[in-house]
Amino acid sequence: xxxxxxxxxxxxxxxxxxxxxxxxxxxxxxxxxxxxxxxxxxxxxxxxxxxxxxxxxxxxxxxxxxxxxxxxxxxxxxxxxxxxxxxxxxxxxxxxxxxxxxxxxxxxxxxxxxxxxxxxxxxxxxxxxxxxxxxxxxxxxxxxxxxxxxxxxxxxxxxxxxxxxxxxxxxxxxxxxxxxxxxxxxxxxxxxxxxxxxxxxxxxxxxxxxxxxxxxxxxxxxxxxxxxxxxxxxxxxxxxxxxxxxxxxxxx
Numbered sequence: 001x002x003x004x005x006x007x008x009x010x011x012x013x014x015x016x017x018x019x020x021x022x023x024x025x026x027x028x029x030x031x032x033x034x035x036x037x038x039x040x041x042x043x044x045x046x047x048x049x050x051x052x053x054x055x056x057x058x059x060x061x062x063x064x065x066x067x068x069x070x071x072x073x074x075x076x077x078x079x080x081x082x083x084x085x086x087x088x089x090x091x092x093x094x095x096x097x098x099x100x101x102x103x104x105x106x107x108x109x110x111x112x113x114x115x116x117x118x119x120x121x122x123x124x125x126x127x128x129x130x131x132x133x134x135x136x137x138x139x140x141x142x143x144x145x146x147x148x149x150x151x152x153x154x155x156x157x158x159x160x161x162x163x164x165x166x167x168x169x170x171x172x173x174x175x176x177x178x179x180x181x182x183x184x185x186x187x188x189x190x191x192x193x194x195x196x197x198x199x200x201x202x203x204x205x206x207x208x209x210x211x212x213x214x215x216x217x218x219x220x221x222x223x224x225x226x227x228x229x230x231x232x233x234x235x236x237x238x239x240x241x242x243x244x245x246x247x248x249x250x251x252x
Contacts, residue, residue, distance in 0.1 A: 038072075038073065038099075039069070039070065039071055039072055039073050039074075039097055039098045039099060040070075040071040040072070041114075041115060042098045042099055042102055042115050042116050043070060043071070043098070043115065043116060043118055043243070044115050045117075045118055045243040045244065046070065046071070046118060046243045047243060047244045047245050048067065048071070049245075050244045050245025050246075051063065051121075051241055051245045052245075053245055054241060054245040054246065054247055055123070055241065059123040059132070059239075060123075062123050062131070062132035062134070062150075063121075063123050063132075063134060065150050066134045066148050066150065066155065069097075069098060069148060069155050070098065073097055074097070074155070075095040075096055075097050075100075076095070076096065076097075076148060076154065076155040076156060076157045077093055077094075077095055077154050077155065077156045077157065078093060078094050078095070078096045078100075078101065078157055078158070078159075079093045079156050079157065079158050079193065079194050079195060080092075080093065080158065080194045080195070081147075081158030081159065081160060081194070081195040081197075082160075082164075082195070082196065082197050083160065083161070083164060084158065084159065093193065093194070098116070101116075101146065101157075101159075102115070102116050102140075105138075105140055105141055105144065105159075106140065106141065109141070113140065116138050116140055117138055117139040117140055118136060118137075118138055118139075118243040119137045119138060119139045119143070119243075120136075120137050120240040120241060120242060120243070120248055121134065121135060121136045121137070121240070121241055121243070122134075122135045122168065122238040122239060122240050122241065123135075123238075123239075124168060124170070124172065124238045125172060126147060126149075126168070126172045126174075126188050127149065127172065127187075127188045127189050127190050127195075128172055128187070128189070129190070131149070131150055132150075133147050133148060133149045133150075134147070134148040135147050135148075135165075135168060135238075136148075137162070142161070142162070143161070143162035144159055144160065144161055144162065145159060145160040145161075145162065145165045146158075146159050147159070147160070147165075147188075147195070149190055149195075151190075156190065156195075158194075158195040163176065163177045164176040164177070167234070167237065168237065168238050169233070169234055169235050169236060169237060169238065170235055170236050170237070170238055171233065171235050172187055172188065173185055173186070173187055173200065173233050173234065173235075174186055174187075174188075178204075181204065181205035181206070181212075182203075182204050182205075183202070183203055183204075184199055184201070184202045185199070185200045185201045185202070185233070186198060186199055186200060187200060199217075199218065200216070200217065200229075200233070201214070201215060201216050201217075201226060201229055201230070201233075202214065202215045203223075203226055203230075211223070214226035216229055236250070237250050240252070
């Protein structure tokens with residue numbers, strides 16, 4: 001019996017060693033990657049057919065060029081605008097999807113939403129190059145604009161907080177507000193790989209009863225001269241569309 005035991009003990013030992021070795025060599029279980037969120041889920045209220053029915057043919061053709069960014073996974077080149085990276089302007093351009101844009105907009109915010117809340121959109125040649133930009137206003141983070149611009153090599157985009165891209169006109173003029181009674185008027189251009197803006201006019205109305213200060217192209221002018229410029233250049237708001245396609249009343 002002892003001999004039988006002596007013969008079986010090494011076998012059991014070898015088996016245990018083999019099991020230990022096999023167990024040690026087993027790879028760690030893989031952690032499943034988080035599934036990528038398709039762009040189309042970022043704009044759940046966007047009704048492309050409704051917009052096609054509402055827009056003039058030329059506007060819809062311009063809008064259609066941006067659909068790969070809106071509902072597919074095409075990236076756009078997120079490029080610094082006048083305020084992105086302020087005051088050092090060291091914010092570097094990056095290729096992002098609409099999902100990436102959403103995530104960075106909501107970075108580290110505990111109230112992060114699952115999708116972008118599109119308030120309205122417009123098709124307008126903002127920079128005067130003959131090709132229409134797509135301008136979208138999102139309700140996210142106290143309202144933010146995203147302006148997409150179609151170029152030969154890519155779609156470029158820049159963003160503005162709501163107060164710095166107001167009253168967009170049919171000629172591309174828009175306003176930025178530094179507070180009540182403090183308005184500056186601009187035109188945008190795209191050059192040197194970024195969006196830049198030129199100050200056209202400014203009017204600062206003083207609450208202390210001392211009237212206002214006005215400038216045109218940075219030079220002081222009378223209020224009457226400013227008003228004449230304003231009448232000539234504020235030609236009417238662009239046409240804004242709700243994400244479902246309805247045309248929004250001017251001034252809404």
